[in-house]
Every structure is written in C-alpha cells, then in structure tokens.
Amino acid sequence: MYSIQTELKNVSGLHARPASEFVAMAKKFQSAITVQRLDDEDAKPVNAKSIIKILAQGIGVGTTIEIAADGPYENEAVEQLLALVESKFGED
Secondary structure (H helix, E strand, O other): EEEEEEOOOOOOOOOHHHHHHHHHHHOOOOOOEEEEEEEEOOOOEEEOOOOHHHHHHHHOOOEEEEEEEOOOOOOHHHHHHHHHOOOHHHHH
C-alpha cells in the first residue's frame, strides 16, 4: 500500500468537474484506490473510482486528503492523482 496526503487548493475543491477528472484517472489503474478527508474524524476512506462516493464526501478547498492505493502500479497511481490535485485541475 502506498499513500500520500495533500491539500486541495483549487477553488471548487473535489466537486463536479474536478471529481470527474479524478475518478477518470483513478479508473486507469487496476489498484484499489481510496481517498479520505482528514479534517473529519468520522470520515472513512472511499473508493476513488466512484464519483458518487467522492461527491458525498464534500471535499472543499483547503481540505487535506489522503490518497491511497494498493495493488499493481500503486505508487504511480497515487503520484499521478497527486499531480492532478496539485495542478488545481487546471483552475486558477
């Protein structure tokens, strides 16, 4: 298992279009990939390949999340998702 923490800095957080991009990238990997918001002690990791589960988390700007993957190419999966988040999904 490989994981990393990052903070969302794009204005809309992980909602609608950014979440769709995140899910599309996660689906490119065979690994089991999860995302978890770390500012809510009750939040559980959710399937990063499910747009519904990600949107239900309400992950907004400034939220610290953990991206984790377990399986084939887990490091590459996490690093690519991290790069997407850090790119602010092309928003400025």
